Each structure stands twice: as structure tokens, then as C-alpha cells.
Amino acid sequence: MYRYEIGIPMIDREFGGLRAASNVLILAPPLTYAEHLAYRMACPRAGEWTIALSTDERAAEVVGAFRKQGAQRNQVGIIDAVTKSSVPTLRDTAKAKFVTSPLDLTSMGIKLSRMVEDMWREGVMADPPGPIPPPIRLCVNSVSTILMYARLEVTFKFLHVITNRMKKFEGIGIYILNSESFDERTIATIKQLMNIVIEVRTEDGRQSVERDFRVIGVRGRTTPWIRYFYDDGTLTIEEWR
Template sequence: MYLYKTGIPLIDREFGGLRAATNILILAPPLAYAEHLAYRIACPLPGEWTVAITTDERAADVAGAFRRQGAVMNHVGFIDAVTKTSVPTLRDTTKAKFVTSPLDLTSMGIKFSRMVEDMWKEGVMADPPGPMPPPVRLCINSVSTLLLYARLEVTFKFLHVITNRVKKLEGVGVYVLNRESFDERTIATIKQLMNMVVEVRTDDGRQPVERDFRVVGIRGRTTPWIRYLYDDGALTIEG
């Protein structure tokens, strides 16, 4: 089975990476830079592809974040639910597609499927050809915004379709959710769709602010807490 390297030393060293057909929820408080953890996990390695669905930032800004992670940018596609609000004349390209708002879940799902199909075609025609099926990573930042625009039941149905699609693609999906904005019922409902959870915590009582995370449910285990730093666009993970 294909293993997806994460850029997290402990995970890659002890587990070899993430198994194909895995969906991961990053559950974090505000101002934890959890989206950059998501971008690290979703960053494609040579021969891999990534689709980033962004409801919080413009595609141009997310592209910059992936570029700083070292991604090969012609293997990253973006579905942007932010920019078209202010620039309604934007047209889709092969690697950047736009929807009118985070409420347009139907268009988001359709464009995700089309983008993956295009990536598979490119993967099959590559010289030399890469792994088959072409490994695909998905990142959604953020589920919190989807829940602000749509009812829990509607968001759950959309994510159910997307997470199943990731499983069928033998890919990896990463989803960011602000744990302090929603009740336990909402969080528990979204967790049902996931194979594992990355729990993020912060200690605002120290200077500089300390942040760390642990992975719950990887091969039936929970990792120790792992410290990370985010400074001036650079994410550093200890261990």
C-alpha cells in the first residue's frame, strides 16, 4: 500500500507516513496556524498531486504557503471560494478554479472531481510515468467556514461525498476545524467521517506562545505531543 510522507518527522520515522485512503481532521483553537500544519501534510512529493479547497484565503495566498513548503507548483490545484466575491469576472484555469462562495458546495464538489481527473490524465501521460493510481492529496481550509455558511447536515453530506472520494482515489484528505467555534455535537459529527484526528493546543501564557499537536488514531495509537513553531511564513516541527 502506498504511504504518504507527511513532513512530520515522528510520523514518517515511526509509521512510514500515512496509509492511502486516510482522512484527517485537524482540530485546533484559533490563531494556532493549524492551516500551515494542513499545508505541510498536504504538500505533494514528486509524482504526487494536491488539490487545495480554500474557503478562508485567496488561492494566490495559499499558493504562496505551498511554495514555501517546497511544493512543485504545477502539481497543485486550487479551488477558491473567496476571490470571486470581489472579482466576479475570474475564469477557471487548469490549476485554479473559482466558486462564488463557500455556500456553493455543489460547484466545489464538481470542480474537485474535474481537477482530479485532469491530474490523473497528466500522471498517466508523464514521462516517466509515476505511481498508479497517481497519489492525490486534498486539503480543505476550512470546515469551520463551511459550517458558518451551511447547516451541519448539509456540510456533513458534502464532506461525506468528499471523504469517500478520497478513499476511492486512495488519497489523503486533510480538513481544518476550529474546535472553539462549535459545540461537541458538531465536532463529533464531523469526526465520524475521519480516520484520525490531529489535536492542536496552545499555551498563551508563555512568551513566545507555545503550540503543539498530537495525532490520535494512527495505527490505533496516539502520538506524544509534538512542538511546532510558525514564524514569518516558516513552519518548523520538532522531533
């Protein structure tokens, strides 16, 4: 089965990345740059595609973030639920599709399916052809914003469909949830849909803010806490030995 390198040295080196059909929840407090950790994990390698479903940032900002990670523009598709509310005349393109708000979950799901179909078609027709099925990464930034617009039951049903699609397509999904904005019941409900959880924590030291994370669920194991840094658009993950 295809494996996805995710830019976390320990996971890529020790486990060969994540196996296809994985869904990963990044559970993080505010101001920890969790979206940049998600973009790093979702960044496509050669022969891969990424779809970013953005409820927090405009399409141009998301594309820019992936370009900084090394992705080519034609490898990334955006479903933007932010921009159209202020620019209602926007029209969809092959790699950028727009919905009116994060509440429009039906349109998000439809446009996600269409974009996956288009990317599969590109993968099958590529010369030379890549892996079959074509490897696709999904990044949802963020589940927190969807929960602000939709009830937990509605959000759960939407994510249930999306996570099952990623399993069916043999892709991987990366989903961000603010760990401090929701009660334990909400977090536990969303966790049910995931097979891997990344817990992020932060501590205010005397001179700097320290941030680290651990990965739970890779082959039934939990990694040690791994330190990371974010500075001027660059995310650096400390090597763990």
C-alpha cells in the same frame, strides 16, 4: 499500498507516513497556524499532486504557501471560494477554479472531480509514469467556514462525499476545524468521517505562546504531544525522541 509522507518527523519515521485513503481532521483553536500545519501535511512530493479547497484564503496566497513548502506550481490545484465574490469576471484555468462563495458546495464538488480527473490523466501520461493510481492530496481550509454558511447536515453530506472520494482515489484528505467555535455535537459529527484526528492545543507562557499537537488514530495509537513553532512563514516541528 502507497504511503504519504506528511512532514511530521515522528509519523514519517516510525510509520512511513500515512497510508492511502486516510482522512485527517485537524482540530485546532484560533491563532495556532493550523492552516500552515495542513499545508505542510498536504504538500506534494515528487510524482504527486495536491488540490486545495480554500474558503478562507485567495488562490494566490494558497499557492504561495505551498511554494514555500517546496511544491512546484504545476503540482498544486486550487478551488477558490473567496476571490470570485469581489472579482466576478474570473475564469477557471487548469489549476485554478473559482466558485462564488463557500455556500456553493455543488460547484465545489463538481470542480474537485474535474481537477482530480485532470491530475489522474497527467499522472498516467507522465514520462516516466508515476504510481498508479496517481497520488493526490486534498486540503480543505476550512470546514469551519463551510459550517458558517451551511447547516451541519448539509456540511456532513458534502464532506461524506469528499472523504469517500479520497478513499476511492487512494489519496489523503486534510481538513481543518476550529475546536472552539462549535459545540460537541458538531465536532463529534465531523469526526465520524475521519480515521485520524490531530488535536492542537496552545498555552500562554510567561514569555511566549506554546503550541503543540498529538496525532490520534495512526495504527490505533496516539502520539505524545509534539511541539511546533511558526515564524515568518516557516513552520518548524520539534523532533520527538
